[in-house]
Amino acid sequence: MSYSKENVESIVNNGISRRSFLKGLAASGVLSSFPGGILQANEDLNTKIPYLGEKSYQTFRNACPRNCYDTCSIKTYVKDGVMQFIEGATESTYTRGGCCVKGNSYVKRVYSARRLKFPMMQVGGKGSGNWKRISWDQAMDIIAKKLLEMKKEDGTLLGAALTKYSGNFGITHYGIEGMFNSIGYTTRLAGTPCWPAGIDAQNLDMGDMWCNDPEEMKDSKFIILWGVNPASNSVHSMKYIYEAKKKGAKVVVIDPVFTEAASKASQYIQIKTGTDGLLALGMAKIIIDANLHDQKWLDANSKGYKEYKAYLDKEIKLDNVSKITGIPLAMIKELALSFAKAKPATIWMGYGMQRHTNGGSMIRAIDAFVAVSGNIGKYAGGARYGHLSTWGFNYAALSQPKPEGSVGYTGPEGAKGEFAQVGGEKAAYTDRFLNINKTARELINAKEPKVRLLWVACKNVFAQDFDRNQLIRAFQQLDLVVVADQFFNETAKWADIVLPVATQFEEYDVNVSYWHYWLTLNEQAIKPLFEVKSDLEIAAMLSKRMNQLQPGSCTFPQSVDTKAMMVKEFNPGIYEQFGIKSWEELKNGPVKAKAVIPYADGKFKTPSGKFEFYSDKALELFGSALPTYLEVRKPYDKFRMTSPHSRWSLHSQFQNLEWMEDVHPEPYVYINPEDAEAKMVKEGDTVAVFNKQGLLRLKAKLTDNVQAGTVLMYEQWYNNNIYNVNELVDDTSSDMGAFKTGAPGVALHDTFVNFRKL
Amino acid sequence: MQKAFLVDGSICLGCNTCAMACKNQYHQDKGILWRKVREIGAEEYHIDNNNILPTLVSYQKAPKAEMPMERFYFSLACNHCENPACVAICPVGAHTKDPETGICKHDQTICIGCGGCVKACPFGASKFNEKMGQAEKCSMCWERQADGKTTACVQSCPVGAIAIIDLHDPKYKEYANAAPIGIDYAINAETKPSTRFIHPSMPKEVYRLPKG
Ligand code: SF4
Ligand code: SF4
Ligand code: SF4
Ligand code: SF4
Numbered sequence: 013m014s015y016s017k018e019n020v021e022s023i024v025n026n027g028i029s030r031r032s033f034l035k036g037l038a039a040s041g042v043l044s045s046f047p048g049g050i051l052q053a054n055e056d057l058n059t060k061i062p063y064l065g066e067k068s069y070q071t072f073r074n075a076c077p078r079n080c081y082d083t084c085s086i087k088t089y090v091k092d093g094v095m096q097f098i099e100g101a102t103e104s105t106y107t108r109g110g111c112c113v114k115g116n117s118y119v120k121r122v123y124s125a126r127r128l129k130f131p132m133m134q135v136g137g138k139g140s141g142n143w144k145r146i147s148w149d150q151a152m153d154i155i156a157k158k159l160l161e162m163k164k165e166d167g168t169l170l171g172a173a174l175t176k177y178s179g180n181f182g183i184t185h186y187g188i189e190g191m192f193n194s195i196g197y198t199t200r201l202a203g204t205p206c207w208p209a210g211i212d213a214q215n216l217d218m219g220d221m222w223c224n225d226p227e228e229m230k231d232s233k234f235i236i237l238w239g240v241n242p243a244s245n246s247v248h249s250m251k252y253i254y255e256a257k258k259k260g261a262k263v264v265v266i267d268p269v270f271t272e273a274a275s276k277a278s279q280y281i282q283i284k285t286g287t288d289g290l291l292a293l294g295m296a297k298i299i300i301d302a303n304l305h306d307q308k309w310l311d312a313n314s315k316g317y318k319e320y321k322a323y324l325d326k327e328i329k330l331d332n333v334s335k336i337t338g339i340p341l342a343m344i345k346e347l348a349l350s351f352a353k354a355k356p357a358t359i360w361m362g363y364g365m366q367r368h369t370n371g372g373s374m375i376r377a378i379d380a381f382v383a384v385s386g387n388i389g390k391y392a393g394g395a396r397y398g399h400l401s402t403w404g405f406n407y408a409a410l411s412q413p414k415p416e417g418s419v420g421y422t423g424p425e426g427a428k429g430e431f432a433q434v435g436g437e438k439a440a441y442t443d444r445f446l447n448i449n450k451t452a453r454e455l456i457n458a459k460e461p462k463v464r465l466l467w468v469a470c471k472n473v474f475a476q477d478f479d480r481n482q483l484i485r486a487f488q489q490l491d492l493v494v495v496a497d498q499f500f501n502e503t504a505k506w507a508d509i510v511l512p513v514a515t516q517f518e519e520y521d522v523n524v525s526y527w528h529y530w531l532t533l534n535e536q537a538i539k540p541l542f543e544v545k546s547d548l549e550i551a552a553m554l555s556k557r558m559n560q561l562q563p564g565s566c567t568f569p570q571s572v573d574t575k576a577m578m579v580k581e582f583n584p585g586i587y588e589q590f591g592i593k594s595w596e597e598l599k600n601g602p603v604k605a606k607a608v609i610p611y612a613d614g615k616f617k618t619p620s621g622k623f624e625f626y627s628d629k630a631l632e633l634f635g636s637a638l639p640t641y642l643e644v645r646k647p648y649d650k651f652r653m654t655s656p657h658s659r660w661s662l663h664s665q666f667q668n669l670e671w672m673e674d675v676h677p678e679p680y681v682y683i684n685p686e687d688a689e690a691k692m693v694k695e696g697d698t699v700a701v702f703n704k705q706g707l708l709r710l711k712a713k714l715t716d717n718v719q720a721g722t723v724l725m726y727e728q729w730y731n732n733n734i735y736n737v738n739e740l741v742d743d744t745s746s747d748m749g750a751f752k753t754g755a756p757g758v759a760l761h762d763t764f765v766n767f768r769k770l
Numbered sequence: 771m772q773k774a775f776l777v778d779g780s781i782c783l784g785c786n787t788c789a790m791a792c793k794n795q796y797h798q799d800k801g802i803l804w805r806k807v808r809e810i811g812a813e814e815y816h817i818d819n820n821n822i823l824p825t826l827v828s829y830q831k832a833p834k835a836e837m838p839m840e841r842f843y844f845s846l847a848c849n850h851c852e853n854p855a856c857v858a859i860c861p862v863g864a865h866t867k868d869p870e871t872g873i874c875k876h877d878q879t880i881c882i883g884c885g886g887c888v889k890a891c892p893f894g895a896s897k898f899n900e901k902m903g904q905a906e907k908c909s910m911c912w913e914r915q916a917d918g919k920t921t922a923c924v925q926s927c928p929v930g931a932i933a934i935i936d937l938h939d940p941k942y943k944e945y946a947n948a949a950p951i952g953i954d955y956a957i958n959a960e961t962k963p964s965t966r967f968i969h970p971s972m973p974k975e976v977y978r979l980p981k982g
Contacts, residue, residue, distance in 0.1 A: 061797055063913040097794045100926060110926030116790035119797070243783045247928040254781055254929060270978070272783055275841035279975040338979045659785055670800045671793050675786045675807070686981060715839040719979050 072537035075523035079178035081246035083525035085602035103601030128512035129542035173199035179470030182521035187409030191551035194412035194568035197420020203755025209366040212748035213375035219617030224394035234354035240362030243272035244659040286644025289374035294333030295348035304352035306386025316626020356393035372748025376639035389611035408580035447755040452482035474502035475664035519546040533598035649764035664729030706739035772872035774964035782931040784843035788923035795922040805847040810952035835952030847908040848895035849963030856887035
């Protein structure tokens with residue numbers, strides 16, 4: 013047996029489960045507690061299937077569109093219309109033939125019995141668990157009527173809000189924003205919880221966020237992995253790091269946690285959380301004092317070096333640096349000097365480091381250190397953070413005109429997020445932007461008009477946003493919550509209507525990465541299962557219904573073909589950058605952008621055109637022109653909590669799959685033995701971890717991978733487990749983010765908790 | 771020739787990509803893994819529900835390894851033994867040892883589900899599938915290899931921490947007696963397991979914040 017055609021058809025035809033007694037329930041329409049308990053009975057559809065030889069399969073090009081550095085190029089093997097297995101594309105030197113543990117679970121994701129299959133309505137009210145299956149027509153009718161009614165009553169559609177983030181980063185998925193553009197001026201949860209403080213920092217320093225090709229790292233002579241753990245979260249980068257190490261490069265990991273990457277490095281340096289910026293400033297001072305800085309490069313390419321040096325001379329005392337960071341001075345000196353002597357040398361900065369109240373300032377300080385060492389604009393060098401330089405698509409799906417006569421927001425205009433910064437004509441009105449990182453309170457507080465309808469797509473609000481109690485309140489006061497997703501997650505439980513969404517294997521799209529430089533086509537490999545639709549098709553259906561009810565009320569195309577939409581995203585610029593003549597060439601495999609070394613020409617998109625140690629913009633927006641030392645948030649409870657990304661999930665995706673449960677079944681809190689002893693907690697004990705925000709119960713593991721005074725829990729969503737680390741996070745902002753992404757980031761890792769044995 | 775897995779604990783990330791790549795290829799039922807990424811220093815092998823380990827075999831304690839939790843691993847599947855117990859015990863010949871490659875194959879179309887191999891294998895490599903009432907195990911992706919590909923696990927390992935070697939090739943002599951450190955493993959089993967190990971080590975320099 014396998015996922016044979018018959019098997020799959022039988023699921024599709026029988027609906028929620030093959031169990032016949034459930035068929036009756038499904039037909040009668042009312043299902044309570046969908047889809048928990050018995051409705052998930054059908055987990056094991058399959059067992060060993062033989063490999064039948066390359067020629068027995070049809071193959072398709074796909075991409076992993078998740079919010080992951082690696083954005084793998086996938087080759088999908090299909091037989092009789094059923095996905096059999098996937099491989100990483102061998103054409104991409106980055107993916108090199110294999111996905112990660114998550115990517116390899118895709119077949120199970122597509123055919124999981126836990127998938128959402130039909131549009132459903134929660135007839136007993138939000139959170140009641142009383143669901144009824146409805147048709148797509150009914151769903152669209154309810155939503156369209158609600159929108160038109162709101163428009164009539166409010167005179168605008170600002171009462172309709174969209175929250176969409178990184179569930180699928182495919183380019184046509186900006187069609188979800190396009191759908192909201194096409195109905196009028198609306199409310200958007202804007203900003204990013206991910207990396208905004210660092211984006212701002214890099215833009216202040218260099219006028220862009222732009223990193224060297226990760227594949228170059230193989231030729232780096234010195235690599236600092238600073239607060240980044242590619243051994244978990246960018247596994248495809250590790251081969252370059254290993255190669256460099258093999259060739260004699262020193263690989264140093266600086267991290268508060270002894271991470272998987274640290275365990276494979278040449279040197280691990282533990283640092284007190286939130287003091288990394290100070291360390292970088294100290295290191296810069298050391299190499300300048302030793303005359304190992306690149307004066308020539310600095311003279312030609314930087315602005316404000318003098319002021320920066322004066323600040324280091326006056327304010328940075330090395331003894332203090334050692335005391336505050338917790339690292340012996342001799343070690344800091346050795347690190348700084350050997351980095352400066354190795355050429356090319358590079359630093360990769362992770363996103364966790366900037367999720368602090370001083371996060372942006374830390375990234376600026378590290379940028380400055382790399383600049384002083386003369387490694388900016390060099391092959392295999394660079395201050396690496398991320399890039400969007402291959403994202404120059406048309407955003408055709410996104411760019412939908414407003415219906416004539418639309419009325420919108422007249423307040424000050426904000427930025428729209430980090431990815432699709434499409435220049436539009438200055439209009440009399442704009443959308444209304446709320447801070448995505450304060451979703452709960454922003455939804456509650458929005459007035460004139462208040463938010464009445466919320467559309468959730470590519471996002472699991474209850475897993476990723478903060479302040480659960482407020483979120484429940486916010487959802488409850490909304491008239492209509494629509495959640496478009498693939499699984500019945502916590503957010504769906506608080507929805508009025510859930511819409512089943514296609515996986516990337518059931519639609520066309522095109523994908524690039526914010527880390528590497530490959531471009532991948534995503535083809536439709538199988539027919540959509542059940543009644544699932546792509547986000548674009550959902551938008552088209554909504555448009556059709558709205559136009560039937562009120563002609564001209566929605567400009568989105570009323571029928572779409574995801575392939576045609578994908579083709580529209582290409583332009584000559586993309587073709588030129590990737591050296592192809594047509595998107596069709598991508599059927600032969602992914603292609604890589606022509607090599608460019610960021611800033612090698614000494615041109616920076618800052619106001620001065622140079623690397624800015626001294627930034628007027630930074631002074632204006634954040635009160636400090638120079639990268640200076642900012643103290644991190646003061647503790648408000650006994651232990652710091654750190655909640656990094658797990659290797660088993662991408663935010664709330666993947667960990668919920670049956671196969672993932674086989675390799676990683678449950679969450680743990682990791683506690684330093686010293687702290688555990690004080691609290692009389694032993695390995696395997698169940699503990700309560702709590703703070704002013706909430707309380708979690710889970711098993712403890714004791715390890716000095718985490719430093720004393722810190723507890724670690726991964727950010728994950730499990731099926732049938734209420735564990736959610738974000739319940740403990742308040743929504744305190746990081747220092748930067750508002751400049752380029754519309755809203756500051758969240759100081760996630762400045763969360764404090766206490767714990768006790770249960 | 772004796773094809774064998776050479777697993778490199780010095781670079782293995784413990785990412786489980788290999789174990790999942792195997793599921794991706796063969797769709798084992800929930801709860802069954804033909805390849806298991808075993809954590810060095812953590813003794814979870816005996817309690818793995820899916821391992822029925824024969825009591826007669828002595829599980830020599832491997833050389834002790836003081837390794838931090840969840841950082842160092844060996845990725846293990848069937849050991850494609852030189853003298854396989856599964857082949858010896860199977861009453862219907864569902865297990866065979868390929869004379870050319872040394873791969874120990876299991877054929878589910880022949881297997882009658884007696885469970886002999888599951889009990890005989892000193893490594894718990896042969897699994898019992900309750901639902902099908904049959905045994906199943908890693909057959910080193912012999913169909914893929916015959917088709918000119920490498921195994922699913924080897925192909926997808928992001929760092930090349932699993933290699934397929936010929937144990938009889940003098941090139942690999944140095945690995946001949948390398949027993950794994952830090953995991954329970956029937957090193958001296960009469961079946962003569964073919965898997966070979968490269969040991970991990972901690973980074974040369976490790977600095978941790980002082981206590982208190
Ligand atoms: S999650 Fe990342 S590494 Fe894994 S398959 Fe997707 S893109 Fe690749
Ligand atoms: S062998 Fe490779 S794929 Fe398997 S856990 Fe180790 S690094 Fe990951
Ligand atoms: S490890 Fe077990 S199943 Fe594999 S060949 Fe040896 S005895 Fe047979
Ligand atoms: S060789 Fe094939 S069957 Fe064996 S563990 Fe690897 S992927 Fe699985």
